[in-house]
Amino acid sequence: MIDNREDIGSKIYDLRRYFHMTQKELCDGICTQAYISKIENGSLAIAADILFKIAERLGVDVNYFYDTTFPERMDYSLEVEIQAREMVIQDNYIGLKALIEKEEKTPLYENRRFKQFILWHKALCKRYVDKDLEASLDLLNEALFLFNTNQKVKSEREIEILINKANILVDFKQYKQAIDLYEDLLFSVKKLPIIRNHNIEIMIRYNLARCNLMISNYEKTIDHAKKGLTSCRNNRSLYGMGHLYFIIGRAYEEIEQTVQALEFFRKAKQVFELTEENHYYQKALFNLNELQNLHKQV
Known part of the structure; x- marks a missing residue:
């Protein structure tokens, strides 16, 4: 058994909270939750083999528990x-x-x-x-x-990394595999006990909308983008809002619903102007003007 129990228990507690892990997630397959609870409150000295496994799950070298x-x-x-x-x-x-x-x-x-x-x-x-x-x-x-933080539930960081992996699958034009991965990640986000980055669902919704636009599935494009906008409003965040408005405009443009397309391009332009994303502002402005000119000619 390893003593210095209060320092080690305190560091385990701090790291677990820092990485937004529950006691159940931390001890899964290693020890009981009651055991880890006693370690964290300093009432029990931890066994060396358990400390090694805990350190591994927390992603630190075991020596960190002795390093001031x-x-x-x-x-x-x-x-x-x-x-x-x-x-x-x-x-x-x-x-x-x-x-x-x-x-x-x-x-x-x-x-x-x-x-x-x-x-x-x-x-x-x-x-x-x-x-x-x-x-x-x-x-x-x-x-x-x-x-791998936990075998049963993907950690928030793993979800973020897997979003990037799905993005590369899109670059390779492997759209079905990318969509399957995005949808799996959307499910994983809903299972997270604590979410530090509240923009994760917005990221996934945007990428699902973008990927469906590429394969001409406009109904799903609009559905995912509108759900992404709901997340923006719930989080009181402008993150991704301009891009979601823009992609809805593109979907409506493709199905020739010009009035709706113009509405969402205008909203995208307004958000990009507010967030000072000049490149995307110019892009939304171009699409808006082009569609307005075509609409006048009809």
Whole structure:
């Protein structure tokens, strides 16, 4: 048995909460929930083999439970994650590539959870900077294989990585496989006990709408996009709203419902203007003007 029970129990508790895992998820297949509860409150010393398995599930090296610098390392990894996510939002994949190349050389890269994050974002760089879809897909699979939070329920991070994998399947024109994966992920999101990134469902709905538009399934395109807009409103978020309005406009345009198409292109333009997404604003404006001109000629 390993003592120093209060420090270890506290670190297990902090990590579990940080990764939004329940006690049941953490101990599944390792020990009982009552056992992990006693470990976390410091009333029981943990067995060495159990600690190793717990560390593995939490994605940390077992030595972190004895390392007083761990909180600082966790703060550092959080800062890197924040920087990387912000670069993705800004489509700054050149900057992201430089950040990833730097972090691959740090000691923290030996931490499996941090390494998974780096591999995931390296895959994005391979896709958007190097235009190497095969390498990107290989890196995503490596990231997924590296760490599996729970066998029964996909973690929030795994869902995010799998969204990127489905996006690459779309790039390969494997639309059915992509749609099947998106729909499976939508089901997995609904099973999450706690959701940190409330935009996940919006991402999946948008990609389902986009994929269905590509295969001319306009009814499903509109249905998924409108459900995505409902999520935007429920979250009080503009995230993805302009793109969802735009894709509904495109679907209505394809089925020649011009009045509805114009309505949604206008809404898309307004949101893109508000969010200062100039490239997409210009795109919505172009579609709007073109459709208006055609409508006048009829």
